[in-house]
Amino acid sequence: MPEKPAKRLRGRPKQADNDISIQQTIIYTASALFKEYGYEAVSLQQIGKQCGVSKPTIYYHFASKPELFKVAMTTMLNNVRKVTSHLLNEVDHLEHGLVRLAEARLANPHAEIETMMREAESFLDEKQVREIREAEQQIHELLAEHFRLAMDQQILREEDPMFLAETFSTLMLMGNRENNPQKYESHLALAQKVVSLFLQGAKAT
Amino acid sequence: MPEKPAKRLRGRPKQADNDISIQQTIIYTASALFKEYGYEAVSLQQIGKQCGVSKPTIYYHFASKPELFKVAMTTMLNNVRKVTSHLLNEVDHLEHGLVRLAEARLANPHAEIETMMREAESFLDEKQVREIREAEQQIHELLAEHFRLAMDQQILREEDPMFLAETFSTLMLMGNRENNPQKYESHLALAQKVVSLFLQGAKAT
Structure with missing residues (x-):
């Protein structure tokens, strides 16, 4: 029996360029939603609705929800790594670089990872967990190098x-x-205090 | 119509002393289960089964699951506060006290709070959230005093x-x-490194 031509999925985009931008949009929307509501509470339907694509379109780009989660997390972590690299290479003075890095990370803590x-782990396979952990590890390694x-x-x-990298x-x-935005006037002010403690310690000199 | 005598709840204990120990058992079992599996995944039935009491017995002691969660969390945090107070008052030297405190807390991080x-907050009322936050705040205040x-x-x-208290x-x-138990030989070894960094900082002298 001749194979039936594959049925074109509803919403499947026509051009490669468009594919990339739709894929990016799905990743960023998913990241934001997972960060806000956690893994389980967010459905693919909700992600699709938020970025204006159908569920089949999401499945065209990502094999499953755990897979999309993995890509969202590693993309986010890779961005943190790039920002870290950029900020630490840009300045001559380690302390300035650390303050700028701390300011960026305090404003947008990837901590929630x-x-x-913890919530998603039981839905992910070993390889997906490992890939996310490796992306996180690379940030530590970059910091450790500096x-x-x-x-x-x-x-x-x-x-x-x-x-030191893990402590930082x-x-x-x-x-x-909780309440930190109220207690410290800005992320920069908090960043300066944290970096100063990290470098000088709390002891009287 | 004369009021019917209240039906004795199944499993309701007879003595006040017994009440206290059953209540404690429920609290400790609930703490352990919530810590392991999170708020939603744990049912009152499961808590009851684990400590050998019926669901009505739990309801006799605690009005609701959010209420039990609140009591479990505040009890746990109050214990952390007592241990903190004990360890810091016991020693003459701040650094020794901090190392012993860090050893205890690294072994049993209340961090998961x-x-x-985050998971439970939508099920709790404002007062319950406030009481948990206040119990946490008291630990910070005690540390800040020292x-x-x-x-x-x-x-x-x-x-x-x-x-400083919040940083600590x-x-x-x-x-x-992840993996920390492997990377550092013991909680004491990690405690010493962390306290040393907290006090001396990372800068060369």
Whole structure:
């Protein structure tokens, strides 16, 4: 029996260029919705509705909801990595770079990753979990590289650079705490306080 | 019509003493289950089954699931506060107290509070949310008091003690990070590294 021609999916876009932009729109919409409501509460239908595409269009681009979640998370984390790289390479002074990085991350904490992962993990396969964790790990490695360099230049004291990177990332969770926007005048003000504590410590000199 | 005698609830305990211990058991079981599976995934039936009491017995002690959640959370946070107070009062040296406190908190991060709250918040009323937040706030205030004292003694540099308390609590989230038990030999080893960074900072001297 000759194979029937594949039925064109409703809403399937015609051009490759268009494909990319629709794909991007779906990813960004999904990221925002997952971040706001968590994994389970968000349906593909809702994501489609929000960005004006049909559910079959989403399935044309992404095999499943867990797959879309994985792509949304890794895209978000890769963006954090790019911003981190840009900010730390741009400035001569480590402290300035860290303040700018902290300002960006406190304003938009990727912290919620842990919360989302906890909820989503049982729906994801091993490979999807690993890919998200690797994207997160790459941010730590990039930070650790800069810390390693600063140790070689005797700007930082000798310490496990990965430990410093993870500590720094953990401190960015200050951006998640309730009421913080009220208590600190701005993300910049909080960033300066956090970086200063990270570098100088709380001890009297 | 004469009022019918109230039907005794199945499993309702007979003695006041017993009431207290059953109540405690329900609270601790609920805390453990909520912490493990989150708010929604845990049913009162499941809590009852785990501690060998009927659902009506739970309802005899707690008006509702949100109410039980609130009591479980505030009990847990009050315990963290008591342990904090005990550890910081027991030692002469701030650093030793902080290391012991960090060791205890890294081993049993109350961090997951934020995750649980995020999930549970839509089911709680304003008063319940406020009571949980206040119990958390009291831990910060206690820590801030000790930091204030250490500033007066010129052990710590002048800084907003509440900011230091919140930073210290945020650092305890290092206990939540994936793989940490593998990467650091023990909670004590991680506690020492974190407290040392908190006090001395990462900068070369």
